[in-house]
Amino acid sequence: MITFRMNGLEVKVEEGSTLLDAARFYGLEIPTLCYNEGLTPYGGCRLCVVEIGEGLRTKLVSSCTYPAEEGLVVRTDTTRVWAARRMMIELMLAMAPGSKVLQDMASRFNVTRVRFPLRNDECILCGLCTRICAEQMDAQAIGFQERGHKRKISTPFDMRSETCRLCGACMYICPACQLRCQGPNAETAICNGCLTMEPTCLEHYDDLQCWMYDAGRCGTCVREKT
Amino acid sequence: MAAKKKLRIQDLAKIREKTKSLMTIREGEGRARVTVHMGTCGIAAGARDIMDALLGEIDKAKVQDIIVTTSGCAGLCNAEPMATVEFKNQPPVKYGCLTPEKMQKIFIQHILGGQMVTDLVLAVGSETMY
Amino acid sequence: MKHYRAHLLVCAGTGCVSCGSFKIKEALEKEVKKRDLQDQVQVVATGCNGFCERGPIVLVQPDGIFYQLLKVEDVPLLVEEHLLKGRPVKKLMYVPPAEKQPVPKMKDIEFFKHQRLIVLRNRGRIDPEKIEEYIAFDGYEAMAKALSEMTPEGIIDEILFSGLRGRGGAGFPTGKKWAACAKEKRAPKYLICNGDEGDPGAFMDRSVLEADPHAVLEGMVIGAKAIGASKGFIYIRHEYPLALKRVEIAIGQARENGLLGEDILGTGFDFDLEIVQGAGAFVSGEETALIASVEGQIAMPQQRPPYPAQKGLWGKPTVINNVETWATVPNIIRRGADWFQGLGTETSKGTKIFSLVGKINNTGLVEVPMGITLREIVYGIGGGIPDNREFKAVQIGGPSGGCLPAKLLDLPIDYESLTAAGAMMGSGGMIVMDDKTCMVDIAKYFLNFLQDESCGKCVSCREGTQRMYEIVKDITEGKGKESDLALLEELAQITKDASLCGLGQTAGNPILTTLRYFRHEFEAHILDKRCPAGVCTKLIRYVVLAEKCTGCLSCKKACPTEAITGTLKEVHSIIQTKCIKCGACREACRFEAIDQQREEAIQII
Secondary structure, eight states: OEEEEETTEEEEEOTTOBHHHHHHHTTOOOOOSSOOTTSOOOOOSOTTEEEESOGGGOEEEETTTSBOOTTOEEESSOHHHHHHHHHHHHHHHHHOTTBHHHHHHHHHTTOOOOOSOOOOOOOOOOOHHHHIIIIISSOOOOEEESOGGGOEEESGGGOOOSSOOOOOHHHHHOTTTSSBOOSTTTTTSOOOGGGGTSOGGGGTOSSOOSGGGTTTOOOGGGOOOO | OOOOOOOOHHHHHHHHHHTHHHHHHHHTOOSEEEEEEOSHHHHHHTHHHHHHHHHHHHHHHTOOOEEEEEESOOSOGGGOSOEEEEETTSOOEEEOSOOHHHHHHHIIIIIITOOOOGGGEEEESOOOOO | OOOOSEEEEEEOSHHHHHTTHHHHHHHHHHHHHHTTOTTTEEEEEESOOSOGGGOSOEEEETTTEEEOSOOGGGHHHHIIIIIISOOOOGGGBBOOTTOOSOBOBGGGSHHHHTOOOSTTTTTTTSOTTOHHHHHHTTTTHHHHHHHHHOOHHHHHHHHHHHTOBOTTTTOOBHHHHHHHHHHOOOSOOEEEEEEOOOSTTOOHHHHHHHHOHHHHHHHHHHHHHHHTOSEEEEEEOTTOHHHHHHHHHHHHHHHHTTSSEEEETTTTEEEEEEEEEOOSOGGGGSHHHHHHHHTTSOOOOOOSSSOTTTSOGGGSOEEEEEHHHHHHHHHHHHHOHHHHHTSBOSSSBSEEEEEEEESOSSOEEEEEETTOBHHIIIIIISOOOGGGOOEEEEEESGGGSEEEEGGGTTOBOSHHHHHHTTOOOTTOEEEEEETTOOHHHHHHHHHHHHHHHOOSOOHHHHHHHHHHHHHHHHHHTTOOOTTHHHHHHHHHHHHHHHOSSHHHHHTTHHHHHHHHHHHHHHHHHHHSOOOTTSOOGGGEEEEEOTTTOOOOOHHHHHOTTOOEEOOTTSOOEEOTTTOOOOOHHHHHOSSSOEEEEEHHHHHHO
16 A cells, blocks of 8 residues: 555555546545546546656646555645646647537636637547557557647548447547537637536527536536635 | 688787887877987988988887977087987987997887987987077 | 888868869879889878868878869869978968968868867777777777776766767757766667757768767777677768768677677677668757667657667667767776866866857868867857858757857857856857848748648647648738737747657747847837848848949849840840849849848838
8 A cells, every 4th residue: 555645635546547547536526527447547638747756856647547655745735736727628629629528628627718719629639549449449440640739639640440340439538529618609618607607508599508407516616815 | 812810819919019109200209309300411421321221220120109290400510410319298308320230229229128228319408588 | 111201191071072083193103103113102081070061171191281172173283392392382372361372281270289189089080990000099999998907887877977968959968868877787789879960050960970980889899898789880971971981880890899799809798790780860860760770760759768778779778879979988098087076167168169150251161179269169160150240049959949040159169057057068060141131030040940840749739730831920020910929939848848759848049049149030020010130031132233334234144034124235124023033133243333222221212
């Protein structure tokens, strides 16, 4: 068993656990996007960052990949951590504003503006599709191509894949396309309808479309000071 | 490919000894410097044969740290071919009217033995510059 | 060994080769033969001399005379005058800028005399393709000592006490890294030499690999004994064909002579090396990405811990060090940790190689003791700025580093002082800039580099670099907004905080340092829509000064887009809509009649 401190609490977890595993075990909330329990951790979205270390040597690391270490000091909700998380959401929204998962996260964590020109890439390069295709479906039909700003997901040589069995797992797991945000103007703006606590979607739809249904987490403590 | 012998630690030291001349020349160091004067007068009088003789003696004696260089006319054209021998921290010694045999004698007696060949010496020391 | 009376050391580093030094060597050999001097004069191709500004270079020993900027036509004169008649050729010697007299001897030239050569000690004096020459200058002596007289712990202690820190950029104590790996029990263990050198403007590692490859091999064998490794890999980027060739030859010769492979020097120690070629990515210089690349996978950094010293290549304990670090090791073992401790500053021991490039008179490679000031490097060794222009900034550490302004010229160079100033030692690239350099343009250049080279995994790095580039590009085109600077700072800081690897963690530096020291320049671009240095093309325009124009048609002929109107003896004028701001007209004008105006002046009219 490994013993370390998380948010001032002494926690004990099994060898081989990550910081995210430890947090979830103890009921501490850490947002994630590219993490999925059934797949190997990727550490790409940087939403799950937590602050480790003390004094001048603190740094942010992705909790889904960082192994639990004896005597480590971890803090999951500092100003530095939240500044980073909010910027990640802002950056991802600028890539794929139509994603309901991202729009909900924006509302939840009080991201009220996107200061970058919207790109409508649709894909946020989180790698969930490539991993489910390789690890769960055993097909490895799609993967990452290029690096940096040219990075994209495709089949080898952009040709029709012979190993793809059209199972649809990639579409199922994709956070950008699994649910399109139904809010008005979702493609071009940040909706934030839920922030006002008014069910704006009820003006257009019969059902409540957003996160407020998610076991009453109101998120008031993470609001920005206006 | 010919099978090269694998080196042992002692071999490294041997190679270093063998190539010591490389070290001295490449670093511009040496215990003595011999200048064979090869101005037009020198070459006409046969300075190249003096040079060949000198290098031949160096090869034969297998010394590693003698610097051999050339220079232009030394000024006393009718005493060509000439050579100047300079030891570290000692005044240069000018030899004149040389032949290959005289060069060989100078090499053995002065350069290796440290003793000037007085009857062949033209002058000791440099000219004063005003 | 044949005794030659003179050695012509022809610099054959990549810089001089591209200026034709191999042709010079051929010409020298031909001329020497023509004069029947081939038994007296040896012509040798050596590695890079460091004074790349002046190539092709030939050093004549034992006279110590330095010849530069040679052409094939100069060769007959050189051979006849210097080698035959003993009269060194003045017109082929180096004349310092702003002076008239040549400096004949290499050891008297400013560029060379302030340097302290340790890693580069063999540059310009041995043929890197001949192992005997390396051995002649005490080569492999340290390895012999390490294998026959020292224990692994003893070697690690020596490196630890010397204070050697990794020369790849991070400056991690090498001895600590080795000790951590030596502790691991799993086998086999590996060594890797990081020769990826991706920083723009850096060519230190290339020089060492081309000029003295055996130094790296020797260092790695010593390291292998220290940590218990059986196999090593030298990773060289494929953009360095000459380095690849020379290292391959060196490995072959070392194996032939029993200095690599099984039973080295008969001591019973086995260690072999293999070359791995890089594939063109800057990120593969990051150690975990490099390991992935050696394994044949895509070069993407991994979370650390676990560190490579515990779990590296193929999951086994691995030590990765930079080329310069490996090449320093034999010197420390041969001369002792105390000797090394005597050089440098309190926290940064030894020497460091810097590549001095940009707006500097003496472009080249310099090795200096840590603690030397920037001023000594720029003005002493570097010979100052060309055309006597003003020094503006020096960029240190590549895209991960930062720009230091003139007020920091007296900063002593060591790891800590550079980090405190906001820059970074990095691999040692030093790009000097004058007053005609636009700092916003420089930030844009590095951000463009980073957005291309980011591996793309982390949102913070991939999106961060792209968006920072976007904003800075807009600023250079006159589209900047007041809120941009705060946004840039926020984004740069978060990119640094949240990214996984060194690339992302330092990607904010180009912006953060230029904003720290040159904020006024950014403000000029944003608020005044003006580029003070006259670089950003969208913020400048060219006009003909009527009072100075003589109507000579020179500019009209030079213009590639036919944007200039006017006939002979008539004042010309530039059609702004056709002008592409190339500046050809200004260069062609002999009467200084074309002025580069700032955009703001136009609005006032």
